[in-house]
Amino acid sequence: MDSPIDIISPQTAGTLDGLFRERVRLTPDGEAYRSFNQEVESWESVRWREAAELVDRWKGALSKENLSPGDRVAVMLGNCLEWVLFEQAALAMGLVIVPLYLNDRPENFAYILRETEAHLLLIDGLEQWQRIEEVREPLEDLRRIVSLHPVCEEDCDPRIRNLVQWLPEHIEKQPDYECSPDALATIVYTSGTTGRPKGVMLSHANILSNAYAAMKMTPVYPDDLFLSFLPLSHMFERTVGYYIPIMTGSCVVYARSITGLAEDLRTQKPTILVSVPRIFERIHAKIQAKLEKRPPLARKLFSLAVKIGWQRFEYRQGRAPWVPTLLLWPILNQLVASKITARLGGRLRMTVSGGAPLFPTIARFFIGLGVPLIQGYGLTETSPIISFNKPESNVPSSVGHALHGVETKVAEDGELLTRGDCVMLGYWRNEKATAEVIDSEGWFHTGDKVDIDETGRISITGRLKEIIVLTNGEKVPPDDLEMAIAMDPLFDQVLIVGESRPYLLAVIVLNKERWSEWLHAMGRDSEDDTLAKDHDIHAHLLRRISKQLAPFPGYAKVRRIIPTFRPWSVKDGLITPTLKPRRKKISALFAKEIKALYKR
Secondary structure (H helix, E strand, O other): OOOOOOOOOHHHHOOHHHHHHHHHHHOOOOEEEEEEEOOOOEEEEEEHHHHHHHHHHHHHHHHHHOOOOOOEEEEEOOOOHHHHHHHHHHHHOOOEEEEOOOOOOHHHHHHHHHHHOOOEEEEOOHHHHHHHHHOOOOOOOOOEEEEOOOOOOOOOOOOEEEHHHHOOOOOOOOOOOOOOOOOEEEEEEOOOOOOOOOEEEEEHHHHHHHHHHHHHHOOOOOOOEEEEOOOOOOHHHHHHHHHHHHHHOOEEEEOOOOOOHHHHHHHHOOOEEEEOHHHHHHHHHHHHHHHHOOOHHHHHHHHHHHHHHHHHHHHHOOOOOOOHHHHHHHHHHHHHHHHHHHHOOOOOOEEEEOOOOOOHHHHHHHHHOOOOEEEEEEOHHHOOEEEEOEOOEOOOOOOOEEOOOOEEEEOOOOEEEEEOOOOOOEEOOOHHHHHHHEOOOOOEEEEEEEEEOOOOOEEEEEEOOOOEEOOOOOEEOHHHHHHHHHOOOOEEEEEEEOOOOOOEEEEEEEOHHHHHHHHHHOOOOOOOHHHHHOHHHHHHHHHHHHHHOOOOOOOOOEEEEEEEOOOOOOOOOOEOOOOOEOHHHHHHHOHHHHHHHHHO
């Protein structure tokens, strides 16, 4: 990689749209974005100069919508070039961006549109439009809906415009609105697991300072290639996978879909991948499922590769001495590890995991195979990064050290408090909720319990409000147990129940394919779904769960299960758009079964 040149500082950029303009000035002919064109079935590139010209067209269209600086405009798209063009045009006019999750439920995004009084909404096409039509209460403030793809041919809503109709044919240069770095840039709604989502207000300075501080932890280079697939409506992807590449002049490739991610990794060969633990868990589960079908020797060889690879990592980190078994690494890499890294493109130099805790066993698995996996930590309210592991000082069981300029301390109850330029302006039109999380001294209360060692390294130990307290007084962090159980490829989704109960119970969504294979191996009829309720099958499932929970204390044992084949989705409101379970709703769905099991 080249040396990190032409990195744009927050002082030079001023605002997020100023950041984009400065990048265009510095490297106009550099490759900025790459997307797959379905019509011609090939990848197409856009250079910074071309992107700027396209932004001018979008500004021309927005200028005709009678919008004023400070007005809110919303976007409900998957990751694509149009997302960037729309935002950059809107920011240059002093507008405030409200990102919506592409797969969110109608009542959720309608609530956000009404609360922010958004005047314009950009959508992808028919699927989003049909969900808008499901909204019962009128969206009176929404004056224009622009769709990338046609959604209506006759008797159309007068607010609807197809993108090709809406964009002007000729570029009319529009003056940029001069706004303060401290001005509101975006309102990002948190996908809370309980209650209504809250609108996090972030300024230009919040985001720019956070992105710049993150790059001081590990360099990003102009010839780095990002593969973008996490939703841009999530601040993790937006800051790391969108603004940082503009700061450094790196190129962003937009993945076609989650289902096509494996092929995009192989063909596009990114150097930086931004992901969430669930993606690594899925890859891990697939690898484990394939290993179960391999001969014992192949499985032992794979386990040895992970073990020696981890020893090599610890040695290179300076935490372990050199041992003779490290001499086996070249051959193990050739036979095992290189095949895994090749599936990820073969060029990854940094894979960043965030958005939720990464189970240590998963981290050790991938790092042992040579995947350069680094964990960070943050929240939407902190733009979002609070801490990060440096590549040369990477402790996967931790979330690293706080970024430069980000203060941290631990409250008496173990909660992490943080303060700095990255902390939000507050919650949109919700002073009470703001006062509950930002105290009089400016400390933001994260809600996460942590340990901070003498070097300042942060380790998350749990959530203040997501601890199950059993009737014997023992406290259990459900997230940790759920992640451990879900490492078994038979279990797709897991929810632990047990608050004020004598023991733990698990609601588990079974993987149908693995279920059939498992039953076949036991000589049972795989077509009989009622077997999930069979007493002997339950006993087998409990043993598998117990194996996954072996490292946990004895009281963290699941004694009853409720198996199901119906996955929980965002559409049915059982998980958030960031794939976190909505505990109360899932518990309510299975309330009858839960009550019956605890009566036994």
